[in-house]
Amino acid sequence: MTNAPDQWPLWEVFVRTKRGLNHQHTGSLYAADAKMALENARDLYTRRQEGISIWVVPATDITASSPEDEGSFFEPAEDKVYRHPTFYPVPDGVENL
Amino acid sequence: MTKKIDTDSSRFELLTRLGDNVLIMGHRLSEWSGDAPTLEEDMALSNIALDLIGQARLWLTAAVMEEGAGRTEDDLAYQRDVRDWHNLHLVELPNGDFGRTMLRQYFFDAYHLLLLEGLSKGCDREISGIAAKSLKEVRYHLRHSSGWVVRLGDGTQESHNRMVNALEICTPCVPELFEVDEVYRSLEARDLVPAMNDLQAQWERQVHAVLSEATLSMPEITNPMSGGRVGLHSEHLGYLLAEMQFLQRAYPGATW
Numbered sequence: 616m617t618n619a620p621d622q623w624p625l626w627e628v629f630v631r632t633k634r635g636l637n638h639q640h641t642g643s644l645y646a647a648d649a650k651m652a653l654e655n656a657r658d659l660y661t662r663r664q665e666g667i668s669i670w671v672v673p674a675t676d677i678t679a680s681s682p683e684d685e686g687s688f689f690e691p692a693e694d695k696v697y698r699h700p701t702f703y704p705v706p707d708g709v710e711n712l
Numbered sequence: 713m714t715k716k717i718d719t720d721s722s723r724f725e726l727l728t729r730l731g732d733n734v735l736i737m738g739h740r741l742s743e744w745s746g747d748a749p750t751l752e753e754d755m756a757l758s759n760i761a762l763d764l765i766g767q768a769r770l771w772l773t774a775a776v777m778e779e780g781a782g783r784t785e786d787d788l789a790y791q792r793d794v795r796d797w798h799n800l801h802l803v804e805l806p807n808g809d810f811g812r813t814m815l816r817q818y819f820f821d822a823y824h825l826l827l828l829e830g831l832s833k834g835c836d837r838e839i840s841g842i843a844a845k846s847l848k849e850v851r852y853h854l855r856h857s858s859g860w861v862v863r864l865g866d867g868t869q870e871s872h873n874r875m876v877n878a879l880e881i882c883t884p885c886v887p888e889l890f891e892v893d894e895v896y897r898s899l900e901a902r903d904l905v906p907a908m909n910d911l912q913a914q915w916e917r918q919v920h921a922v923l924s925e926a927t928l929s930m931p932e933i934t935n936p937m938s939g940g941r942v943g944l945h946s947e948h949l950g951y952l953l954a955e956m957q958f959l960q961r962a963y964p965g966a967t968w
Contacts, residue, residue, distance in 0.1 A: 623750075644752050647863070654856060655752040658759050 830906020865926025
């Protein structure tokens with residue numbers, strides 16, 4: 616392998632495995648443009664029938680939360696057990712819940 | 713070669729030609745495995761090689777069934793010498809650089825797609841079935857190779873020059889694609905295969921359009937290749953077979 620891919624942008628690949636399911640992040644690849652990224656994604660990530668739909672997104676267009684923010688972003692949810700449906704007892708006689 | 717009496721030799725010949733083309737093309741592409749310009753492309757070429765080798769199995773299996781002499785697809789693949797191979801010169805051309813491989817592939821894919829479309833509408837159910845199954849794969853191959861021809865032809869000065877060079881090497885193999893011999897004529901008459909004149913016209917129109925987009929043009933052909941379908945090959949095929957057949961030649965009947 617040469618260094619050529621270093622000059623191509625990085626793309627993130629999302630594959631939907633079945634109709635009705637969400638696209639899930641499956642990996643990344645290098646490609647010169649969106650068309651090539653889609654074709655490369657097809658060859659790299661769906662060769663064993665893993666998908667029926669592919670999204671490719673330039674990695675530079677993704678805004679990610681930073682690890683330093685982990686505390687303020689995620690920890691406050693830890694003691695909010697009442698946000699889980701299992702926190703509430705289901706009254707007798709309630710249907711379709 | 714032993715044959716049963718009522719073997720349809722032109723049908724056997726057609727199946728062998730179809731199988732030989734894709735097997736040799738697939739083997740050539742497999743030579744890129746682990747060696748392609750990028751990891752992504754390495755996978756793409758290996759996938760396409762596997763598609764073609766899979767198609768070769770279908771054609772060659774149908775061929776030995778037609779022959780009815782007890783041979784297997786592997787016998788055809790691994791036991792035949794150069795003169796018994798009936799593939800086109802184009803598919804045995806060495807890979808050269810990536811640009812040449814892509815141009816060769818594009819010429820072949822464009823031809824292959826038209827041929828399979830024609831075969832899939834033919835009146836032989838087994839042949840039309842295999843052709844229809846292969847078509848989906850080949851549409852993708854064509855998309856891949858034509859994309860690269862445009863990218864490289866209309867790319868940098870370096871890539872453009874390499875494509876011009878590739879055209880010089882690949883173009884002499886083009887007239888052979890459309891050669892019609894007695895076998896093909898008899899198959900045409902029975903509606904088993906597409907009319908070669910129409911196929912050629914379509915191929916030239918499509919290739920012209922893609923080459924224009926790639927800022928390339930077909931050079932004049934001064935030294936056309938010929939005769940692959942009747943076993944006349946370039947020196948390259950012998951080397952390819954030596955590698956491809958090595959194991960079965962060294963250890964006849966080996967399985968694992």
